Amino acid sequence: MARDVQITFDCADPAALAAFWAEALGYQVQEPPRGFDSWEQALDAFGVPPEKRNDASAVVDPEGSGPRLFFQRVPEGKQVKNRVHLDVRAAPGLAGDERMAALEAEAERLASHGARRLERHEPAPPLAGGHIVMADPEGNEFCLD
The missing domain is CATH 3.30.720 (Signal recognition particle alu RNA binding heterodimer, srp9/1)
Structure with missing residues (x-):
């Protein structure tokens, strides 16, 4: 069920x-x-x-x-890296430079709303398409994927 x-x-x-x-x-x-x-x-x-x-x-x-x-x-602030995080699928179906450009555009848009960019991971075919790690306004990590 x-x-x-x-x-x-x-x-x-x-x-x-x-x-x-x-x-x-x-x-x-x-x-x-x-x-x-x-x-x-x-x-x-x-x-x-x-x-x-x-x-x-x-x-x-x-x-x-x-x-x-x-x-x-909650009374306490964030203390350590998230063990579970959201992947925001910002570039479905895209690959290579086109994918990374779409992810960069979304990273900039979300930064204008208070997110912080943490790191960029380049594509590593065939298994890794590339992604950008971000943090929301309270520091919770998420990925633009």
Whole structure:
């Protein structure tokens, strides 16, 4: 039986990190619950105090096929390299210079939204097509692949 998957990020600023990943993946911030026109309205109704309103956020694939990404505030900062990371497929079907140019363009676009470029790995055919390692605004590593 297939299962739904949610990917959870521990972070300092859930709203900001959700906005970054929505931009990176073409996702959208999850809509508020039915019956509410905004998250502010829902949180008011639920009695959530203002200082707790950025404790969590989520983004979803607008087409409904990709996993939900959930962002939760934690007190500690990132300490070591991720053991699991996302690969953002920014150049599917491309190879060589064309692939690397597409990855570079996406790296620049995401850097303008707060990502940092960490390293570039050149193509090494036949098994490695080349990729760029990036970090999101809170330092979580991901690859442009």
